[in-house]
Amino acid sequence: MKLSRVLLPILLTSWLNAACASTATTATNTAGPKPATTAYEPVRGQAGKDVIWIPTPPGLIDKMLAAAKVTDQDRLFDLGAGDGIIAITAARQYGTQAVGIEFNPDMAQFARRKVAEAGVTDKVRIITGDIFQEDFSSATVVTLYLMPHLNLKLRPLLLKMKPGTRVVSHAFTMGDWEPDETMSYLHAQGYFWVVPAQIEGNWVMTGLDGGPMRMSMSQSFQNIGGILSRGSQNHAMLGARLRGDEVKFQFITQDRKVHAFTGRVEGRRITGTVVSDYMHTPVEITRP
Ligand SMILES: C[S@@+](CC[C@H](N)C(=O)[O-])C[C@H]1O[C@@H](n2cnc3c(N)ncnc32)[C@H](O)[C@@H]1O
Structure with missing residues (x-):
């Protein structure tokens, strides 16, 4: 009994001192300069949900957008937007309203930063989402840099879009749906289709x-x-x-x-x- 009467106040005092010291440290941290946060920087070839990230070279983007005859009347969706380069280029060069769909939230946030830096926040929206879940049926132009099997998975949806919708893919075809045009830049290849009406x-x-x-x-x-x-x-x-x-x-x-x-x-x-x-x-x- 006697021992606990002596020990208890000592223990309580030391716990309170420790708590105060920790609060003081927190207060000091809040008041002082914030710890440096490293901004997210994507790495070429990094994993993505269905496909890795590698950006389309600007030289090919120019040719893809030219093939699609993109204008300020278009609504372009880039499926798997990466750093937003295609959407940003369409908005800057043609005044196009563009939407990028990107699954990786860090990458999507990075793309939003790029959109802001390019001064096109009024034209470009980056959605964090899955291209197989998000609705892109309002697009007049769809751009892709995915994989052959992903193009084929999207193909039935693309063929149901409004006739005249333009589709441009970097590197990969659409199986037996032959392209209407092809384009190349250095070693990069692009393919262009116009969604046909169903007249059979x-x-x-x-x-x-x-x-x-x-x-x-x-x-x-x-x-x-x-x-x-x-x-x-x-x-x-x-x-x-x-x-x-x-x-x-x-x-x-x-x-x-x-x-x-x-x-x-x-x-x-x-x-x-x-x-x-x-x-x-x-x-x-x-x-x-
Ligand atoms: C090859 S990169 C192309 C980026 C951009 N479209 C370009 O051409 O520069 C593919 C991008 O798709 C994203 N991605 C992969 N699977 C996805 C999915 N299911 N839904 C949305 N984005 C996806 C990856 O994170 C990556 O950023």
């Missing part, structure tokens, strides 16, 4: 003298072909071409005259004109 199947063209013509279209991505028929007469489509929502083809009628169709796809309707050396006729093509 049967249609009926009205507006021409002689009555409606049936149209049967085949399609593999942007490659199209078809046959026009009226009664027992069949006319093969020649030079058929689909670029986004723009369709062009020619056909030769019984009188051996070449007719050229040019039109635009709007869902289940294609409107355009047929031109030959004796006619210039507006036509409408609809699903039967």
